[in-house]
Amino acid sequence: MEALIATYGDDNSLDSDFNHSPRLSLPANSNPQTEEMLSSPLPLPPVSLLHPPNSLMRSFPQVEGNYALHVYISEEHKLEQVALGREFHISLGRTVPIRVHQIDSIVTMLRQKLQFQKHRYWIDFNKWEVFINDDRTRTFLSLEVVTGELPEITKQIQVVNEVYKLYNLLEFYKDPRPRISLAWALDDVNGSLKKVVEQETKSYVFRGSLQSRYYSICTSKVGGIECKIGNRTHIICKSPNQ
Numbered sequence: 001m002e003a004l005i006a007t008y009g010d011d012n013s014l015d016s017d018f019n020h021s022p023r024l025s026l027p028a029n030s031n032p033q034t035e036e037m038l039s040s041p042l043p044l045p046p047v048s049l050l051h052p053p054n055s056l057m058r059s060f061p062q063v064e065g066n067y068a069l070h071v072y073i074s075e076e077h078k079l080e081q082v083a084l085g086r087e088f089h090i091s092l093g094r095t096v097p098i099r100v101h102q103i104d105s106i107v108t109m110l111r112q113k114l115q116f117q118k119h120r121y122w123i124d125f126n127k128w129e130v131f132i133n134d135d136r137t138r139t140f141l142s143l144e145v146v147t148g149e150l151p152e153i154t155k156q157i158q159v160v161n162e163v164y165k166l167y168n169l170l171e172f173y174k175d176p177r178p179r180i181s182l183a184w185a186l187d188d189v190n191g192s193l194k195k196v197v198e199q200e201t202k203s204y205v206f207r208g209s210l211q212s213r214y215y216s217i218c219t220s221k222v223g224g225i226e227c228k229i230g231n232r233t234h235i236i237c238k239s240p241n242q
Contacts, residue, residue: 063097065099065100066097066098066099067097067098067099067100067103067229067230068095068096068097068098068228068229068230069093069095069096069097069098069106069169069227069228069229070091070093070095070227070228070229071091071092071093071110071160071225071226071227071236072089072090072091072092072225072226072227072228073089073090073092073123073153073156073222073223073224073225074089074222074223074224074225074226075088075089075090075123075220075221075222075223076220076221076222076223076239088180088181088182088220089180089226090123090145090153090178090179090180091172091178092153092156092157092160092172092225093157093160093161093164093171093172094164094169094170094171094172096164096169096170098167098169098229102167103229106163106167106227107227107229107234107236109163109166110160110163110225110227110236111236111237113159113160113162113163114156114159114160114225114236114237115237117152117155117156117159117225117237120221120222120239121149121152121221121222122148122149122219122220122221122222123145123148123149123153123219123220123221123222124145124147124148124149124216124218124219125143125144125145125179125180125216125217125218125219125220126144126145126146126147126148126216126217127143127144127146127217128141128142128143128144128197128200128201128217129142129143129144129177129179129197130142130190130193130194130197131177131179131181132188132190136187136188137186137187137188138184138185138186138187139184139185139186139187139188139189139190139193140181140183140184141181141182141183141184141193141197142179142180142181142182143179143180143182143217143218144177144178144179145178145179148216150178153178154176154178156225157172157176157178160172221239222239223238223239224236224237224238224239225237
């Protein structure tokens with residue numbers, strides 16, 4: 001067990017898909033109107049909303065011999081223009097607990113299944129959206145993928161679901177909505193945050209006409225697919241020419 005802990009770490013908890021997202025602190029009167037932002041086709045979040053999280057988010061109790069599994073798309077471009085150079089990912093499956101003896105076979109199965117999927121393409125993030133976790137204890141400000149390579153990402157989610165089924169793991173949501181999370185707030189502040197997003201979005205228009213709802217806010221190149229088990233990251237498949 002000590003050797004396994006040294007390899008995979010001693011984090012036996014289930015971390016949320018957004019556990020590295022900054023904590024969201026809504027200012028009382030926030031309406032930034034800088035020249036740079038006014039020239040943008042869609043708004044970027046006010047920097048005042050972005051603060052480091054105070055703690056990691058966990059969804060199941062620690063159990064010896066359990067390790068958190070998370071499968072995701074890694075990005076070659078880090079979206080520095082959006083969130084201060086931090087690294088993001090798009091989840092392809094829920095973060096779930098697995099047993100020590102399942103680690104090697106799950107990684108092997110994921111590699112076998114996902115090697116036939118498209119691995120090199122650009123992802124357009126088209127829409128600001130607000131999400132709430134299952135137990136409604138946290139609210140997330142996210143960038144959602146609604147056009148472009150959405151069908152390809154959906155296929156990859158289905159493949160991961162197939163692997164999860166083999167191990168009786170909790171599958172992804174029936175109506176997956178691929179996204180990255182930029183900030184989070186404690187509790188259910190969905191109403192307040194949506195008002196902020198709507199207010200900021202409405203203030204940005206193309207000259208003479210309203211902007212397209214699904215105009216690309218930012219674009220990132222896929223770097224490959226990875227899975228994290230405990231504290232160890234496994235490369236499932238890399239994009240070509242890497």
